[in-house]
Amino acid sequence: MARTLRLAAAPGRSGRSVTRTRIAAIATAAAALAAGLLTVVVAAPAQAAAVSQPLRTMIANLPVATEVRTGYDRDLFNHWIDADGDGCNTRYEVLIAEASTAPSVGSGCTLSGGRWNSYFDGATWTDPADLDIDHLVPLAESWDSGARSWTSAQRQSFANDLGDARALAAVTDDVNQSKGDRDPAEWMPSVTGVHCRYITEWTAVKTRWGLTVDTAEKNALTSYAASCTNSTITVDPVIGATPTRTATPSPTSTGGACTGTNGTDVTIPDAGSPVTSTITISGCARPTAASTSTVHVNIVHPFRGDVSIYLYAPDNTYYVLKSASTSDGAANVNTSYTANLSSETANGAWRLSVKDNASGDTGYLNTWTLTV
Template identity: 75%
Template sequence: MIRKRIALATAAATALAGALIAVVTTAGPASAATISQPLRTMVANLPVATEVRTGYDRDLFNHWIDADGDGCNTRYEVLITEATTTPSVGSGCALSGGRWLSYYDGATWTDPSDLDIDHMVPLAESWDSGSRNWTSAQREAYANDLGDARALVAVTDNVNQSKGDQDPAEWVPSLASVRCRYITEWTAVKTRWALTVDTAEKSALTTYAAACTNSTVTVVTAIGSGTTTSPTATGGSCTGTNATDVTIPDAGSAVTSTITISGCAKTTPSTTSTVYVEVVHPFRGDVSIYLYAPDNTYYILKSASSTDSSADITATYTVNLSSETTNGAWRLSVRDNYSGDTGYLNTWTLAL
């Protein structure tokens, strides 16, 4: 797609020229982070949002690809990696002599055609819970994720077909002894790719996790997640987090997300208050971010930039809010200033 650079930001800045603007320090580009949390904590930190199936097409996820050019595509890479008896690899990546265990049902197979490669979180489910806002490259990376062994798994073909696009509120392996593994891997993949869960899914994951050993789960994020480095409040209840996804329309009006601070013992915020922000967007340069205090004074956290074509925003902004009143409704305003792509505000945390 040829992106149309429409300078909507200029008009917005002119309209707000008379308002009070604070100087902030912004963080650098979003990058992978390592999250290590007990299983139940990781489940609890999964953000809840309504699922949206509109526009889904499996062809939007390019798979299977041969990323390293060795003649074996992603499907065969998984089969080779997960074989309990290593197969011989022939011309065209034909596999022979291997043996595989399908952990969902405990079945053993020697013919690769009896196995499907299951996306732990199905493609359609990922669309419902966030990947609809990704770029084509991000969806391709998700569909061929060899960077985390939990993302793709070789299982009995008809078992995979019975699972379909269902989440753990609707389907878990029939083999009870592997359900904790399944729930852990599902949670890890959702965390790795900053995907949301719906209410029923969150409830099911919470129930299953309560019956499992609360082992530490480690994930390297592929897309920013709002549960990694949220700032810690320095006193009382002077912090808040909003992890409800808010869609940022393409070249549209600003969208807002509110955190209400109440009961904070401090009358005024710190001179080094922090705002942690997670935005999923294919071109973070498109996005501007403003913080509005309870009295509607605004602070520019991030301006749009036509030269920044990197994806996603994972940043902590430091702001002098000492002239404000701590308790009240604080609003984060996010806008896509150029046409061509949409995104969403994933999580933001305010520490006063």
């Protein structure tokens, strides 16, 4: 019996030093393909979807968790690096990008003739030495709210994030030092007119990197946001995102199609046993699933090539939605797969099985939706 699945194509991987070892799950998928059980249709590579939400909604969606400082060391966040090898490290890249008057760039990335405005306190400077590069969400704060579980490469990426202008800011050095590692419940810029900008950027960075907030922090963000324009914020997730989640599976039936969503986070252990998440479909108008059934999967993982995904029907027949691939070095799985499930009973417990097939990093299944 042929199974038709839509799988993501694998772009080339680069810059990855961790040795990858394929294990039994990959061999199982290969055997199924060789036996003619699966017909694969290649689609465009899955991309991490941008998150666009009004400010107050994005704040409301920030997950709350107790902060944990145990084990923190600033040296665990390698900075400043020269990522593009042009002689200017991250500090100088930010200074060049944020200058109100562009500086001349000399040997060794020496800057002269520039002018900078520190938005925290409204001060203007012409000497780069008077400015610090602020991690808008401080390194210690990121550790407390999730970065302690990251790899060293992820912490380095966070500490040198030039991919979002909100992550790093050139500000007066002693103002940055007075801020320290405090969150908006404990510290805000002295210029009240920039408070909305500050909490917007704080929220964007926390969302971009999948970081949590503590109760006091969330209350402060919510309170400040009440006086701000509820503008839509767009964020490109790196580690993860915080979309609106369904706490429990919620099957529905419309026009003969049945849909269920499970939004309970499930941790995917590093090179560990498969984890599963279940959606129970009931009350479908037709007894069997559709030939164009869809499975939308949102997995947060720094290297999606490590991940294999199987769908188990109520009778325990499995469908390979995604095999692991050592050539795919992009982050996250946020895509829909199309499967011919017409031989399956629609009603019953459907299980998504996710496995990390290589060592070096962890992730989590954020949410998945099944329409049969």
